[in-house]
Amino acid sequence: MEITKILKAMADDTRFRILILLLQHNYCVRALSRKLELSESAISQHIKVLREAGLLIGVKKGYYMHYDVDRSTLHKLSSKIEELAAIEREVCNPENAGCESFERKMCHIQKSGYKCSNEVKTFHSENREEGCVDNHGNCGCRKS
Amino acid sequence: MEITKILKAMADDTRFRILILLLQHNYCVRALSRKLELSESAISQHIKVLREAGLLIGVKKGYYMHYDVDRSTLHKLSSKIEELAAIEREVCNPENAGCESFERKMCHIQKSGYKCSNEVKTFHSENREEGCVDNHGNCGCRKS
DNA sequence: TATTTAATTAAGTGTATACTTAATTAGATT
DNA sequence: AATCTAATTAAGTATACACTTAATTAAATA
Numbered sequence: 001m002e003i004t005k006i007l008k009a010m011a012d013d014t015r016f017r018i019l020i021l022l023l024q025h026n027y028c029v030r031a032l033s034r035k036l037e038l039s040e041s042a043i044s045q046h047i048k049v050l051r052e053a054g055l056l057i058g059v060k061k062g063y064y065m066h067y068d069v070d071r072s073t074l075h076k077l078s079s080k081i082e083e084l085a086a087i088e089r090e091v092c093n094p095e096n097a098g099c100e101s102f103e104r105k106m107c108h109i110q111k112s113g114y115k116c117s118n119e120v121k122t123f124h125s126e127n128r129e130e131g132c133v134d135n136h137g138n139c140g141c142r143k144s
Numbered sequence: 145m146e147i148t149k150i151l152k153a154m155a156d157d158t159r160f161r162i163l164i165l166l167l168q169h170n171y172c173v174r175a176l177s178r179k180l181e182l183s184e185s186a187i188s189q190h191i192k193v194l195r196e197a198g199l200l201i202g203v204k205k206g207y208y209m210h211y212d213v214d215r216s217t218l219h220k221l222s223s224k225i226e227e228l229a230a231i232e233r234e235v236c237n238p239e240n241a242g243c244e245s246f247e248r249k250m251c252h253i254q255k256s257g258y259k260c261s262n263e264v265k266t267f268h269s270e271n272r273e274e275g276c277v278d279n280h281g282n283c284g285c286r287k288s
Numbered sequence: 289t290a291t292t293t294a295a296t297t298a299a300g301t302g303t304a305t306a307c308t309t310a311a312t313t314a315g316a317t318t
Numbered sequence: 319a320a321t322c323t324a325a326t327t328a329a330g331t332a333t334a335c336a337c338t339t340a341a342t343t344a345a346a347t348a
Binding site for chain 2: 003004007008010011012013016019020023024025026068071074075077078079081082084085087089090
C-alpha cells in the first residue's frame with residue numbers, strides 16, 4: 001500500500017466527490033459525468049487513478065462497468081494515519097542528542113545565560129563533520 | 145477542517161517526509177533542507193502548505209522556528225476516512241430507485257429476459273427529462 | 289458477422305505546483 | 319543603533335496534471 005499514492009488519489013476534489021458518490025450508489029461513468037458536469041473521458045481518467053491507488057474495484061456487467069469502493073483500503077489508510085499520530089517525538093536537547101559536555105553547556109535551547117559557541121554555530125551553519133550522523137537543528141547538538 | 149486540503153498537503157512525497165521527520169524530532173528548516181537535500185526555501189514553502197492545512201504549529205524560539213505536528217488534525221483526518229468507509233451503499237435497482245412499473249420490467253439489471261426499452265435507453269443516453277432528479281446509471285431507472 | 293454501446297485511450301492545452309536563486313523580513317545579538 | 323541570522327517571500331522555470339475532443343477498444347446484441 002503506497003500511502004502517498006492513495007492520498008494523492010483522494011486529494012483531488014473531483015476524485016473525492018466521485019469516491020463519495022460511489023460509496024453511496026453504483027453509478028456508471030456516464031451518470032458520474034452528468035452529476036459532476038465533466039466529460040466521460042475525464043471521469044474515466046479519474047476512475048483510473050482511484051483504481052490504481054486501490055480505492056476502486058471495477059467489474060464489467062453487460063454494457064456497464066460497476067465500480068465499487070474498496071473500503072478495506074480506506075480502513076488501512078485510516079490506520080496508517082493513526083500510526084503516524086502515535087509516533088513519539090524525541091525532543092532535541094543536549095542530553096538525548098549525545099552532545100559532548102562542552103556542547104551541552106552551550107546549547108541555545110538550554111536556559112538563558114548559555115550561548116552557542118562559535119564551534120557549535122559553525123557546526124550548525126556549515127556542512128557537518130565526519131562521523132556526525134544527525135543534526136537536530138535547534139542547536140549544534142549532534143546525535144552520536 | 146478541509147479534508148481535501150489536508151489530503152493534498154500530505155499527498156506530496158516531500159511533505160510527507162517532512163511530516164514524519166517533524167513527528168520524530170524538532171528539526172529546524174536548515175536541518176530539514178539538509179536531510180532532504182532541498183533548498184531551505186523549498187522546505188519553507190512546503191512547511192507553509194502543511195501549516196495552512198492545520199498539520200503544523202510553529203513557534204519562534206530564538207533564531208529558530210520550532211514546528212510541531214498537530215496530532216489532533218491527524219486524528220480527525222483518520223476519523224473522517226473511517227466515516228467514509230462506513231457510508232452504506234444503496235444499490236441501484238428498480239425498487240429503490242422509484243422507477244415506474246413499466247420501467248421496472250425493462251431494467252437491464254433485472255434478471256435476463258428483460259431488456260431496456262428504447263425509451264429507457266434514450267433516457268439513459270440523452271439528457272434527462274424535466275423533473276427527473278437522479279440517474280443511477282446502470283439502467284434508465286429514475287430516482288423520484 | 290456486422291453493429292451498437294459504454295468505457296477507455298490518444299493527443300493536445302492551459303493551469304497548478306514543486307523546485308531554483310535572489311531579495312526581503314523579523315527578531316536576536318553586539 | 320547596527321549587524322547577524324533563520325526563515326520567508328519574490329520571481330522565474332520546468333514538470334505534473336486536470337481537463338477537452340477525437341479515435342479506439344471490448345463486449346453485447348441483431
